[in-house]
Amino acid sequence: MAAGFVISAPASGVGKTTLTLALARAWRNRGLNVQCFKSGPDYIDPAFHAAATGRASVNVDSWAMDRVAISHLVCRGADADVVLAEGSMGLFDGVAARGVSGTGATADIAEMLGWPVVLVIDPSGQAQTAAAIAAGLRDYRPGVRLAGVVLNRVASPRHEDLVRRALNDSGIAVFGALPRHAEISLPKRHLGLVQAEEQGEIGKLIDEAARFVAEHVDLDAVLRSAASWSPQPAAKGLNVTPPGQRIALARDAAFSFVYPHMLEAWRRAGAEISTFSPLSDEAPDASADVCWLPGGYPELHAGKIAANARFRSGLRAFAETRPVHGECGGYMVLGTALTDADGIRHEMTGLLGLETSFAKRRMHLGYRLAELAAPMPGHRSGARLRGHEFHYSTILAQPDTPLAVVHDATGAVIAETGSQRGHATGTFFHLIAEDR
Known part of the structure; x- marks a missing residue:
């Protein structure tokens, strides 16, 4: 049985990719087999996932794929100890009109697979309001379960304490708090992240992110919050015909x-x-x-x-x-x-x-x-x-x-x-x- 969960956030640019890579490498360093997925159409992040885990990552997309196709794709995690699906944009962000099995929102995948959400919150410029945001996301859609949060870019111990107290009062678990750490920032380009193969130091960067996150996040508590998951083999895969032999x-x-x-x-x-x-x-x-x-x-x-x-x-x-x-x-x-x-x-x-x-x-x-x-x-x-x-x-x-x-x-x-x-x-x- 694999431990499965989704990494999401209230918005883009909060640190989902960095946390996903760090958690994946940290657990891999502990000897666990880690499988990553990407919710949504981003075609850059899966290459970073593969660099962190040593296993190929693929996209799962509720707007473009039906449930059968998604079930088929996630079966690659059947032999893993931990399965991480990195979200795109904010947790509930999708398009206005429903596609094949959803709107493309990360929440669709979380609900479909029954995986709880680990929320990355950046409380820069706020304190207790971060708890209100997390509570709102927790309660917004029945069927989507919030496991807890990781705070990112915390300004000071006092700042962390204010946010932690508010989250605890709201009944929301805090798995850890990350102070600002420029050394693990991933380079950007106009289409998003620079590609994994363009970074000669990507292994060192992920290792540093894993060390940093393991120092500030309770990895065991995160694992305990994950859903035990055993994929059911899908009868059919994607409806794909090769363009040629x-x-x-x-x-x-x-x-x-x-x-x-x-x-x-x-x-x-x-x-x-x-x-x-x-x-x-x-x-x-x-x-x-x-x-x-x-x-x-x-x-x-x-x-x-x-x-x-x-x-x-x-x-x-x-x-x-x-x-x-x-x-x-x-x-x-x-x-x-x-x-x-x-x-x-x-x-x-x-x-x-x-x-x-x-x-x-x-x-x-x-x-x-x-x-x-x-x-x-x-x-x-x-x-x-x-x-x-x-x-x-x-x-x-x-x-x-x-x-x-x-x-x-x-x-x-x-x-x-x-x-x-x-x-x-x-x-x-x-x-x-x-x-x-």
Whole structure:
């Protein structure tokens, strides 16, 4: 039986990821097998989870996935001693319209799996009010159980005492209090955390966070609060069809945003994946029958991508006879040109007419439901695909035939339709699942 619980908070930026990584590593250092999950569509945190635990982490998402798919994914924790699901945003934050099994809120996962919530509270600029916030979250939704709280960025012993007293008076357990500690802050970038593979010191950083948290948090009390959990094997997994039998996958610092559960589902269905690096001027494997360019940070490497003639010519040759698909950043690279944040225009591969710019940042964020107007690799025309879009580029031109009718989570039609031309297709959203 595993001890399962959810790490959440009243809002983003409170310290959920740091606490999750620290707890996972601290328990791993004690000899426990720890399995992490990420609630919601964030594709960066699972790589940090894997660095902390030594086990692959995947996303579970109540807006895009049904209960069967979520049950299937969490079964990977069956042999673990501790299971941690890191939330996104605030505990109850989701979209207004319900998706497949919920609104995408962390609370959906906590209630669905029966895991209690460990709440990270940052009481900066307040004292007793922190207890009111915690009590409000505890009582907001029946079926979601609060195990207790960890205080983060406490200013002083007196400050901690005031907050602890108020929480104790409210009947809320305090597992620990963390003073401010800049050395364990994780670097940020405009899409969130810098990727795990970009940090050579990530192991040392997590070890320091684990030491710090173990010093200030009662790890045994947290474990005692967790729900005993034994997963029931799901009859079916995700509704995922591989885009091909042999998949050439772009994989490097510019192309790394792909959901781990998608790659695992492709492999489980019998697909073979070979990786290549556009930044190293590599072309896709000529023996592959489909090429997939995931998202990432191509705008940070646009000059190098534009200069890598072997990659560009190899990709164009591949697309003459076989499908090529790009997601978000990959879609931009399939386009005609990309203008970086400094206003410099870089020629891309030209397989599609899309032209994008980062010179004027404009955030595009949210769940997406796409009804395909034409087939794309792995999915027939008419399929309903669920995904998530998050980027800061502006469309300067999108002249090709639209790939899909795309709606946001409220049902409104959006302009980011994706494109198709010849064997090339692209979308701004990252695929999470297809509706059954």
